[in-house]
Amino acid sequence: MYRSVVKPWSGMKKFLVLFILFFVYIENKSYAILAFEDAAFPEFVTSARALAMGNAFICKVDDPWAAFYNPAGLGTVRKPTFHISNLHLEVNKGFLNLTQGSISDTFSKASDNFSADGIRQNMAENPGTLSHAKFNFYPNFTMRYFTLGYFLSMSNRARLETATSDLEFAERRDHGPIASLNLSLFGGIFKLGASAAYLNRKQLQVDFAPTDTISIQDSDYSYGKALIVTAGSRITLPFSWLPTFAAVMRNTGETEFQEGKAGNPVPTDIPRTIDGGISITPQIGKRMRIHLEANYRDMTGEYASVSKKRKIGAGMEIDFARTFFIRFGYGDGFGSAGLGLQTRRFFFDLSTYAVDLSPTDIRGVEDRRFVFSMSSGF
Numbered sequence: 469m470y471r472s473v474v475k476p477w478s479g480m481k482k483f484l485v486l487f488i489l490f491f492v493y494i495e496n497k498s499y500a501i502l503a504f505e506d507a508a509f510p511e512f513v514t515s516a517r518a519l520a521m522g523n524a525f526i527c528k529v530d531d532p533w534a535a536f537y538n539p540a541g542l543g544t545v546r547k548p549t550f551h552i553s554n555l556h557l558e559v560n561k562g563f564l565n566l567t568q569g570s571i572s573d574t575f576s577k578a579s580d581n582f583s584a585d586g587i588r589q590n591m592a593e594n595p596g597t598l599s600h601a602k603f604n605f606y607p608n609f610t611m612r613y614f615t616l617g618y619f620l621s622m623s624n625r626a627r628l629e630t631a632t633s634d635l636e637f638a639e640r641r642d643h644g645p646i647a648s649l650n651l652s653l654f655g656g657i658f659k660l661g662a663s664a665a666y667l668n669r670k671q672l673q674v675d676f677a678p679t680d681t682i683s684i685q686d687s688d689y690s691y692g693k694a695l696i697v698t699a700g701s702r703i704t705l706p707f708s709w710l711p712t713f714a715a716v717m718r719n720t721g722e723t724e725f726q727e728g729k730a731g732n733p734v735p736t737d738i739p740r741t742i743d744g745g746i747s748i749t750p751q752i753g754k755r756m757r758i759h760l761e762a763n764y765r766d767m768t769g770e771y772a773s774v775s776k777k778r779k780i781g782a783g784m785e786i787d788f789a790r791t792f793f794i795r796f797g798y799g800d801g802f803g804s805a806g807l808g809l810q811t812r813r814f815f816f817d818l819s820t821y822a823v824d825l826s827p828t829d830i831r832g833v834e835d836r837r838f839v840f841s842m843s844s845g846f
Contacts, residue, residue, distance in 0.1 A: 504623075504640065505823045507771035507779055508800040510718055510741060511536040512642050512665065512696075513604045513619045516556060516817035516841035520806025521783025522797025523821070524763040527702065527714040527747035528785065531815075532610040532617065532843075535648040538700035538716045539661025542650035546790075547812050548611035551845035556604035558839040563599045566590045581624075584682040588635055591628040592678040598627040598825065598835060606843075613650040619643060619665070628678055637682070638673035639689075659702045662720075667696050668728065671735045691728025692735045697721055709748040716743045739770035759785040777801065777830040800824050801831040806839070815843040 509523055515533040518525035526538040532551065534541035566587070567577040580586030581599060591597055601624035608617025620643040627636045648663035671690045676682060700716040718741050725734040747761035765779040783797035783804070793808035799821060806819030819839040826832025 505800060506738075507766050507774040508781065508823070510743075510765065512667065513606050513621050514556070514602075516558075516806065516819045516839045517785075517793070517795065517808055518783075519799075519821045519839055520795035520797055520804050520808070520817070520819035521761065521785055522763075522781040522799030522804050524745065524761045524781035524783040524797060524799065526700065526716050526743055526745040526763055527712045527761050528749075528759055531810075532606070532608045532615055534610075534650075534661070535608075535615050535617065535646050535663045535665075536698070538702065538714055539648040539650060539663040539698060540659040540700040540702040540714065542610070542613055542615060542648055542661055543652040543656060543659040543702070545610060545612045548609075549812060549845060550609045551815075551843045552607045553845065554604075554606045554608065554843040556602070556606070556839065556841045558600075558602045558837050560598070560600040560835055560837045562597045562835075563601055564838075565597060566594055566599060584637060584684060587626050587637075588676075588678060588680075588682055591626060591635060592631075595628050595631040595633075595678075598625065600625050600835065600837060613652070615648045615663075616646075618645050631678070634675040635678045636673075636675050639671060641670040642667060644668050655706075657704060657706060659704075660700070662697060662699045665696045665698075667692075667694050669693075669725065669735050670728070687732060689729075690733040690735045692725030693728050694723045694725045694738070695721075696723055696738065709750045712745075712747045712749070714745040714747075716745075717741070718743070740768075741765070741770050742767045755789045757787040759783075759787065773828050775828055775830045778824060795819070797821070802834055802836075813844060813846055815841070817841040 513536050518537060529537040529541035530544040563581060566581055567574045577590055580590050587599060603622050605620040606617055608615055622641045625638060644666040646663055646665040648661060650659060650661040652659050669692045672688055674684065674688055697720045698716065698718050699720045702712060702714040704710055704712045719738045722740045724737045727734055743763060743765050744767055745761060745763040747759060749757055749759045751757050762782045778800050781799040786794040791810060795806045797804040800823045802822035804821035806817055808817040822834050822836045824832050825835050
């Protein structure tokens with residue numbers, strides 16, 4: 469498959485442009501997916517911090533994203549936070565390649581990528597491209613043992629392999645309220661947690677000729693609603709380096725999607741999966757810590773067609789005074805990295821990670837992505 473190259477730092481420079489354009493064109497957008505990497509990235513809302521660590525985060529998570537990664541992590545939240553502006557934007561190399569040119573061209577082409585027919589025209593000029601974009605919005609109130617929030621996640625993908633092949637275009641949009649509770653036992657050594665999300669899902673996948681004007685009907689979408697419960701546990705031994713063991717069960721009740729809109733099909737049900745993790749966190753001096761973690765997704769093999777090696781995630785986070793962070797990781801067969809700044813009122817992260825586009829193999833076709841995340845409140 470043709471894969472063009474774009475310098476990572478030049479891609480990072482375009483985030484501000486894309487971030488502004490998202491809000492300008494949000495009412496005219498049409499988002500798409502081709503296939504989800506649910507075996508390696510099962511969370512409804514992903515964390516830029518976790519993605520930089522290979523999405524290996526179920527032992528470490530100590531922030532509002534515990535509701536999605538491991539509700540037992542709420543037991544280590546340090547201070548209450550109420551974050552209203554909680555934004556996550558990511559795009560891949562293909563999306564950035566479609567916007568190459570002058571500043572005016574970048575604005576024009578990027579805006580086209582937020583409409584179905586616009587991205588068709590851009591891709592017709594750039595066969596061999598896969599475009600991906602994802603936006604998360606997650607306002608929440610979080611304190612130790614409890615979180616309450618509302619999430620919105622929209623993903624975009626389109627692919628044109630050759631000038632004569634069909635253009636693949638699809639969409640997934642998830643949203644709904646979420647609440648989590650945590651219980652700490654034996655002085656905090658053993659923690660249990662559970663979160664419940666009322667998930668509303670809208671999904672689409674269509675193919676069409678790159679020369680045809682796109683006409684998508686509401687009947688092309690699948691709609692579904694489901695109450696999804698995630699249960700988690702964590703054991704932290706009171707020894708040097710704080711060895712920690714964690715387990716998470718997703719869709720604990722094996723809830724099936726109910727009809728979301730009369731006459732439309734329902735999305736594929738979410739399987740019940742179990743993830744496991746292990747970590748250590750040695751203290752280096754008075755103000756520096758290093759966290760090392762490894763996770764294994766889908767321990768029961770619900771995604772049987774996906775290579776077991778792709779379900780392995782590993783990451784490292786270097787913590788300077790609980791404020792500045794450097795991160796590295798390995799997930800879905802590829803490396804990841806990121807920088808983070810965190811205070812009680814402000815979270816900021818820049819990350820890069822990659823997924824494997826091949827359906828089953830390990831390290832088949834790399835799709836490199838870049839993530840900008842910002843959260844503020846009090």
